Amino acid sequence: DGKLYWGREGGIGRCNPDGTGAELFQLWELTSPPEMAIGLAYNPDDNKLYITNDKYDYSGGVYRINMDGTGLEEIVSGTDGAAIAVDWEHDRIYYCDYLKGVCMNTYDGGNESVIDAGYVDAVIWGLVVDMYAGKIYYTDKYDDKILQANLDGTGRVDYVTGVDAYAMAWYAEDMTGIVSQVEMAAMQVYPNPAHEQILFSGLNDCDKITIVNSMGQVVYTLDPEGQENMNLSTEELGRGLFYVSFVSGDQQVTRKLIIE
DSSP: OOOEEEEEEEEEEEETTTTTTTTEEOOOOOTOOBBOEEEEEHHHHTTEEEEEOOOOSOEEEEEEEESSOOOEEESSOOOOEEEEEEEETTTTTEEEEEETTTEOOOTTTTTTTEEGGGGTTTOOOOEETTTTTTTEEEEEETTEEEEEEEEEEESEEEEEEEEOOOOOOOOOOOOOHHHHHHHHHEEEESSSSSSSSSEEOTTOOOOEEEEETTTTTTEEEEETTTTTTEEEEGGGTTTTTOOOOOEEEEEEEEEEEEEE
């Protein structure tokens, strides 16, 4: 959504790309979970932000939240988390648990497996996934190295040694799939619920917008024609529940819309 996000004690902050407009995206009480956003990762598959909570002073856990700030949910309880990364090519999340090691899980947190139990009692601050090459990388601050392993944790090797490494970032030469999914995730409809006007945004790569009512009937279509944003009066649709589908090539993303 064109914002920079960061974790902090008691919530998540965000600002505009130019550094202006700094604000609290989420404000949490330090007396109830989640208290700390120590690791953040965006998932374009479900348009959610994934969060690790530190158990050193707090309750721990892995959480996720919608990018409109709603739907905060705990998907793994009690995890003493640090770094976290998303592999949207294989529908997985990876995170470091100080008590367990390096963990792999599904998006809903229901299928956790520890893929490197050798890193118990070691805080891994950097963790990235090269989902196209099938490799994960994570930092070992105490032994001054970066490790590489297969996506299932096998084949672990010392990838870079003699470095005092903390956070990491990853870049692939072929970013086509990533850009496509991120652009689809940017296609939004708001306000929601809507009353008088509907705004469609992030349409740079959108070929068509289709609006379907709760009966499954197509009630409206729009052609963005290269526009980034479009408006539509709610009088064209009436009240009720609708599903707005953004189509880009052979990809499609659907948003739920309520008009009151």
